[in-house]
Amino acid sequence: MTVEPDINISAAGGLDEFLDHYQLSHDPFAARTPGFRFFTPQRKTVLAQLHHLARFGDRLLLVTGPQGSGKTLLRQVLVASSNKDTTQCVVATAREFSEESALIGYLCQAVNAKGRSTDALLERAEQLKQSGVQLYLIVDDAQLLELQALQDLADLGLSGGADSPVRIFLFADENISLLLPQIDTDGAAEQWVHRIDLDPYSPDETRDYIAQRLEAAGQELALLDDEQLQEIHRRSSGWPGRINTVARQVMEDAMEQPAARPSRRSGGVVPVRSMIAVLLVAAGIGVAWLMGSNETVDEPSRTVLELPEPVNPVNVEEDRQLAELTELNAVTLEPETVEIAAPSVADVAEAEADAPSTSSASPEQVTVAPEPAEPVDLAQAPVDATSAAPVAEPEPTPVAPAAASSAQATRTADWYRQADSSAFVLQLLGTRSRDAALSFIKQQSGLENIGYFETLHEGRPWFVVTQGLYGTRQQAQQGVSALPEALRRQNPWPKGVGAIKQSLR
DSSP states (O other): OOOOOOOOOOOTTHHHHHHHHHTOSSOTTOSSOTTOOOOOHHHHHHHHHHHHHHHHOOSEEEEEOOTTSSHHHHHHHHHHHSOTTTEEEEEEETTTOOSHHHHHHHHHHHTTOSSSSHHHHHHHHHHHHHTTOEEEEEEESGGGSOHHHHHHHHHHHHTTGGGOSEEEEEEEOGGGGGTGGGSOOSSOHHHHEEEEEOOOOOHHHHHHHHHHHHHHTTOOGGGSOHHHHHHHHHHHTTOHHHHHHHHHHHHHHHHTOTTTSOOTTTTSSOOHHHHHHHHHHHHHHHHHHHTTOOOOOOOOSOOOOOOOOOOOOOBTTTOHHHHHTTSTTOOTTOOOSSOOOOOOHHHHHHHHHTOTTSOOOOTTOOEEOSSOOOOOBOOOOOOOOOOOOOOOOOOOOOOOOOBOSSOOOOBOHHHHHHSOTTOEEEEEEEESOHHHHHHHHHHTTTBSSEEEEEEEETTEEEEEEEEEEESSHHHHHHHGGGSOHHHHTTOOEEEEHHHHHHHOO
């Protein structure tokens, strides 16, 4: 579909007259309306793909779309829905950091790397990964990057393949297609970058988008008829940025035709609430007259219309589909039903304390430049947790991981309480569901000293599965190599028994 050239919005008496004519609290089609969020199901699907590919893919991730296609909002929600315990997001824009030295220097500074080079950045990413934190580097307006800056990002993103300690996200318009073939890699562009093209809104999504915009400004979709809505979708091609421009002009054009489009004050468009209020008053007068009442009914001298409150920002916690994306396993593309455990902030700090070369930067800090993303409320998706009867617990015996000839009893809370506080275990999994934890343990029946305990994560029950009992952190790290390959791929990490005792419920 051909997109029309940019439209010059007519003055039509200015913004004040526009707002007064339609009785709007603010311009509903302003480019950046505070608190406005509109996230369609198709955008949620793209978000799910990004989380899935960031976890299991081995390429750079590229999101493309024209100006006003919603890339900025998608980028903000990507950052907000990333698990803060297991990812550190750094956001930069090529409008400010297009040159290689400026971009790499900023990224190194953001993660407290010891140097201002790609090697220093990669070394810092490796340190973060060893403590259970994946580094996300997100570049907006990537089509403005110089070729060498894009080459450096490609080299970083492809280092290590699927096990790379850094994931690169690029948000750009179609012009980035001119740069991709010039990048020097072992394969063609389609082999080193995974490209996702955003789609425009459908007619129904366009209608819902305009309705939410108007409601946020205190009015209803009734201000526009079906013909006008169809015209807006046709002229904007369904891109949200252009919908704002076209919808504003269509409404301004209607102001110049009072006979066909009278203002709210002339009574041309009567709100449903006003009609109901008038009918209730009329019904009351009629009933009083029929009953022969001598009481007089005072007619109101003025009807006060109570406009709806402005729409609040989207709360990810109330949107189950968005909230599920914050759980590491909750992407709809994954067949798994449990999430891989996320190290807590205390775990990350404890791991970094034992690594002298690790910087003191906080892994969960999100650095955004130069335009900070608006805050988006975030909560992890609730997962039903059902109680399971605890299994009998034998006395703890420190052992290294090894295949057992028969299934052993599952360790539970008392086992951790009796264990030496200076010892370590390997954390294999974390989930909101007790049944999921027990099912996972059942699948690993060949392991010795496997158990689980219940704690709280973000104020809700959290079930953690561990294996082994080791005298030192180093021994626990060495014990990872003795685990089955499927478990080693999940990157288990040492966890102190003392910290577990403090977190037990």
